[in-house]
Amino acid sequence: MDQVLVTAEPAIRFVCIDPTGERKTGDVVEFTGSVPIKYGQRNTPNGDVMTLITNPKYVVKYTTDGSEPKENGGIYNDEFVLPQDSKYVRVAVYYKDRLLEEKSIYVTKGGGTKPAKTIDKSKALAYRYHNKKQMGDTEASYKELALLSKLDGVLIKGATAEIYNKTNTDHYIEFNASVPYWAGDLQSLIDLVRDTSFKETEVIVDFGYKELMFLTGELFTQWLDMNKFDMNNLIKSGEIIQ
Numbered sequence: 549m550d551q552v553l554v555t556a557e558p559a560i561r562f563v564c565i566d567p568t569g570e571r572k573t574g575d576v577v578e579f580t581g582s583v584p585i586k587y588g589q590r591n592t593p594n595g596d597v598m599t600l601i602t603n604p605k606y607v608v609k610y611t612t613d614g615s616e617p618k619e620n621g622g623i624y625n626d627e628f629v630l631p632q633d634s635k636y637v638r639v640a641v642y643y644k645d646r647l648l649e650e651k652s653i654y655v656t657k658g659g660g661t662k663p664a665k666t667i668d669k670s671k672a673l674a675y676r677y678h679n680k681k682q683m684g685d686t687e688a689s690y691k692e693l694a695l696l697s698k699l700d701g702v703l704i705k706g707a708t709a710e711i712y713n714k715t716n717t718d719h720y721i722e723f724n725a726s727v728p729y730w731a732g733d734l735q736s737l738i739d740l741v742r743d744t745s746f747k748e749t750e751v752i753v754d755f756g757y758k759e760l761m762f763l764t765g766e767l768f769t770q771w772l773d774m775n776k777f778d779m780n781n782l783i784k785s786g787e788i789i790q
């Protein structure tokens with residue numbers, strides 16, 4: 549039966565050995581895997597940026613002006629701003645100084661354009677969804693609260709939380725916040741309800757909210773970057789108020 553070897557290693561060396569000792573040990577053969585490179589483009593307050601994703605053991609060189617990346621490329625370590633006149637991003641992928649692949653990535657229409665909305669990073673800002681953002685399950689709810697807790701200076705407005713017995717959905721408690729909350733305080737409140745009303749019971753937590761209030765535009769920019777959000781899509785889904 550054929551066996552499939554799955555690994556994250558870019559290169560593997562094989563050698564054939566006869567366990568009986570009747571044949572000589574074969575030569576070492578190195579196999580280098582394919583180079584999957586993913587990319588994405590999004591609009592931010594700084595303009596359009598591009599992200600490149602591949603095996604972390606590869607080195608990626610890139611250019612935004614159409615020149616040869618092998619000679620002129622910068623080494624990729626994080627998403628970068630696309631110049632307004634950029635039409636292609638050219639990349640060269642290396643493993644241990646060996647060139648594995650070259651690729652030209654087309655910059656989508658609007659690449660390098662101005663931000664969809666100008667953000668004053670020193671002034672307060674609110675983002676209000678057209679429709680309430682609902683997490684849907686416990687894992688997504690706690691993940692969202694944990695992410696928002698990392699930003700010191702973001703209030704959650706119009707928050708709701710429905711906590712219900714996983715095997716008996718008639719047993720539930722619904723919370724609707726009438727005032728803005730910090731993410732950490734909301735999570736503490738949810739945990740308190742779980743500990744007091746659903747002790748030793750498996751529950752589902754469905755958290756949602758209508759609006760985020762950022763003390764500064766800089767915090768809004770950090771939120772965008774943490775989630776890799778595109779400002780054009782955000783404007784379609786809600787309203788940026790500053």
